[in-house]
Amino acid sequence: MEQLVWRAGCGAALASLLLPALGSAQPFQLPTANRALFEKGGEERFFVGTVGKPWTTGTFGCVRSGGNQMHEGLDIRCLQRDKHGEPIDPVLATADGTVVYINNRPALSNYGKYVVLRHQVENLEVYSLYAHLSQIRPELKPGQNVKAGQPVALMGRTTNTRSGISKDRAHVHFELDLLLNDRFAVWYQKASPDQRNDHGEWNGQNLLGLDPRLILLEQQQKGARFNLLEFVQHRPELCRVLVRKPDFPWARRYGALIRRNALAEKQGVAGYEVALDFNGVPFELVPRTASDIRGQAAFQLLAVNASEYHRNPARRLVVQKGVRWELSPHGLNLLGLLTY
Ligand SMILES: [Zn+2]
Numbered sequence: 001m002e003q004l005v006w007r008a009g010c011g012a013a014l015a016s017l018l019l020p021a022l023g024s025a026q027p028f029q030l031p032t033a034n035r036a037l038f039e040k041g042g043e044e045r046f047f048v049g050t051v052g053k054p055w056t057t058g059t060f061g062c063v064r065s066g067g068n069q070m071h072e073g074l075d076i077r078c079l080q081r082d083k084h085g086e087p088i089d090p091v092l093a094t095a096d097g098t099v100v101y102i103n104n105r106p107a108l109s110n111y112g113k114y115v116v117l118r119h120q121v122e123n124l125e126v127y128s129l130y131a132h133l134s135q136i137r138p139e140l141k142p143g144q145n146v147k148a149g150q151p152v153a154l155m156g157r158t159t160n161t162r163s164g165i166s167k168d169r170a171h172v173h174f175e176l177d178l179l180l181n182d183r184f185a186v187w188y189q190k191a192s193p194d195q196r197n198d199h200g201e202w203n204g205q206n207l208l209g210l211d212p213r214l215i216l217l218e219q220q221q222k223g224a225r226f227n228l229l230e231f232v233q234h235r236p237e238l239c240r241v242l243v244r245k246p247d248f249p250w251a252r253r254y255g256a257l258i259r260r261n262a263l264a265e266k267q268g269v270a271g272y273e274v275a276l277d278f279n280g281v282p283f284e285l286v287p288r289t290a291s292d293i294r295g296q297a298a299f300q301l302l303a304v305n306a307s308e309y310h311r312n313p314a315r316r317l318v319v320q321k322g323v324r325w326e327l328s329p330h331g332l333n334l335l336g337l338l339t340y
Contacts (some may be wrong), residue, residue, distance in 0.1 A: 003177065005202075006078060007131070009225065010148035013263070014266075020128060025220075025224075026219045026220075026224075026226055027095050027119070027121040027122075027126075027228060028094045028095050028128075028176065028212070028215060028216060028219060029092065029093075029094050029095065029148050029149055029296055030076075030092075030216065031076065031091055031092050031093075031128070031130060031154065031172060031174045031258050032076055032078075032079070032080050032089045032090070032091060032092060032172060033079055033080075033089060034046055034076055034077055034078075034088070036059050036077075038216075038217075038220055039218070041051075043055050043056075045077060045143075046076060046077060047059055047074065047075060047076070047077065047336065048075040048076070048170075048171040049075075049167050049331055050064060050078045050169075050206055051166075051169070055077075057071070058071070058074065058075035058076075058171070059071070059074060059098055059213055060072065060073060060074060060209060060213055060214075061168060061211065061278075061312060061314075062278070062311075062312045062314035063118060063187065064146060064170070064314075064329065065314075066236075067312075067313060067314060068313065068314055069281065069316040070152060070315055071178075072204070072207075072209035072279070073129070073131070073174050073175035073209060073212065074173070074174045074212050074213055075169075075171040075173055075174075075177075076083045076171050076172050076174055077171055078155050078170040078171060078172075078287070080327060081167075081170075085167045086134065086156070086157075086167065086170070086264040087134070087154075087155040087156060087157065087167075087170035087171075088134075088154055088155065089135060089154070089155040089172070090151040090153075090154060090155075091130050091151065091152055091153040091155055091172050092148075092150060092151055092152065092156065093117055093128070093146040093147065093148055093149065093150045093152050094117075094119075094128045094148065094174075094176070095121065095126075095148045096118075096119065096120075096145070096146070096147055096148050097117040097118050097119035097120075097128070097145070097146055098117065098118045098143065098144065098145050098146070098148060099116075099117055099140055099142050099143065099144045099145075099152075099198065099244075099297070100116050100117065100118045100127070100142055100202065101113065101114075101115070101116040101142060101200070101202035102114075102115055102116075102125045102140060102141075102142060103115075103199060103200075103202075104136060106147050106158035106159065106160060107160050107304065108160065108198045108199070109131075109159075109160055109198070109199065109204075110159050110160055110161050111129070111131035111132065111159065111173065111204065112131060112132045112133065112156065112157070112159040112160065113131075113132070113133040113134070113135075113136055113153075113156065113158045113263065114129060114130060114131040114133060114157025115129070115130050115133065115136055115140070115152055115153055115291055116128070116129050116202050116207075117129075117152070120227045122228050122229045122256075123138060123229065123255075123256040124178070124226060124229055124232065124254065124256060125178070125179065125253055125254070126176060126177070126178065126210075126227055126228070127175075127176070127177040127178070127207055128172070128174070128175065128177070129173075129174070129175040129204075129207065130153060130172055130174055131159075131173035131174075132155070132156055132157050132159055132165060132171065132172060132173055132227060133153040133154060133155065133156045133158060133172070134152060134153075134154050134155065134156025134157070134158060135154045135156065136152065137151065137154045138155075140152055144332055148258055150337050154174050154304075155171070156170070157169070157170050157171075165198070165289075174207065174212060175207065175209050175211050175212065176210045176211065176212045176215060177207035177208055177279060178207070178208045178232075178254065179201070179206060179207060179208075179253065180206045180207070180208055180249075180250065180334075180337055180338055181201075181206060181248075181249045181250065181337055181340055182201055182249055182253075183201075183203055183249065183337065183340055184197075184200070184201040184203060184205070184206040185197060185200050185203075185338065186340075187336070187337055187340040191329075191333070191336070191337070193220060199281075199306070202243075206337070206338075207280060208280055208281045209281075210231075210232065210279075210281065214231075215228070215231060215272060219229060229256055229257075232257065232281070232283050233257065233283060233284060235277035235279070235281060235283045236277060236305070236308050236315065237275045237277065237283075237305050237308065238276050238277055238304070238305055238308050238309060238312070238318070239276055239298055239301060239302075239303060239304045239305065239309075239317065239318050239325075239331075240273060240274070240275050240276075240301075240302040240303040241273070241274050241276065241300065241301055241302060241331075241335060242271060242272075242273050242299070242300040242302055243271050243272050243273075243298070243299055243335065243338075243339055244270070244271040244272060244293055244296075244297070244298050244300075245271055245272070245298070245339045246268075246269045248271055248339040248340070250282055250285075250338055250339075251272065251285055253316075254285075257282070257283060257284055257285055258272075258285045258286075258287065259284060259285065259286045259287075261286055261287040261288070262278045263289060264288055264289045264292075265287065267288070267289045267290075267291075268289065268290070269287040269288070270288060270289055270290040270292070270293055271287075271288050271292075271293050272284070272285045272286060272287055272288060273286040273288055273302065274286075274338075276317065276334075278308060278309070278311075278312035278313075278314075278315060278317075279312075279315055280315055280317055280331075280334045282338060298335075298339075299327060299332065299335045300325050301318065301325060301326060301331075304318050304325040306320075306325075315326050315330060316330050317331035317334060318329075318331055
């Protein structure tokens with residue numbers, strides 16, 4: 001008996017020694033008990049599509065309105081309901097982190113009640129967002145630390161859209177994001193003076209989504225070899241833009257995405273060549289010197305990957321004029337916010 005107890009104790013000690021290592025290699029957990037994402041053919045049981053549309057419309061990407069509308073997260077199906085058919089799945093922190101924002105006023109957002117957590121993963125500041133919640137744990141406050149797997153809320157179907165979310169489509173909308181600019185609120189007031197911003201920098205426009213499905217599947221497949229920084233660095237490139245600015249918040253926050261350039265480091269950085277993915281994530285920054293930069297424009301479009309644009313057009317960051325490509329108003333708006 002004693003031996004067994006010891007063995008059990010030993011196993012637990014071993015597990016606690018091993019867990020931190022696994023935790024850093026597989027930083028993200030599923031945000032509910034629904035694990036069908038990892039089951040062959042489980043998509044129908046994991047994703048909730050939009051009304052009358054297939055499950056793919058509940059995934060991340062240009063999946064709505066015939067590919068012309070972006071959905072920046074995963075809509076994850078509910079598993080548990082109360083006697084009225086309302087969803088009651090606990091919503092779990094995807095990783096160790098800190099609460100940064102709680103919106104308890106569903107009328108103020110199409111996300112309804114939502115929570116944003118900040119995580120530090122391999123030198124990258126990553127944010128997770130959980131939306132359409134029915135209840136956020138009342139003791140949860142901004143600044144509080146949470147552990148991976150800790151319940152933060154209950155699934156619901158809150159939103160301020162007129163059509164609402166029906167019981168049968170109950171889901172949590174889950175995002176993994178990078179933060180564009182901590183001066184968002186000031187920029188927004190200037191860029192859209194007639195629009196209200198009730199959420200400070202925790203406005204969806206300021207959070208650039210990565211595909212959580214790709215991340216979770218790659219983690220599952222690669223195990224200890226998964227690396228979030230590498231994942232971000234290997235996003236397919238939509239376009240490359242020269243930004244005439246030596247310093248902006250993204251370059252400071254996501255310094256891990258800056259490629260070394262010895263000449264620019266020696267002569268001084270006058271701007272960056274920035275590679276964007278189809279969702280506008282600046283996943284690579286290459287420092288450039290003053291002599292590298294011609295012309296006076298704040299932003300110069302250097303290259304466009306046309307096939308990537310046609311595969312994922314919803315954000316319309318660039319536009320084709322005859323044989324030439326140009327930055328669209330959307331693209332200029334994003335770069336304006338990025339470098340504000
Ligand atoms: Zn959604």
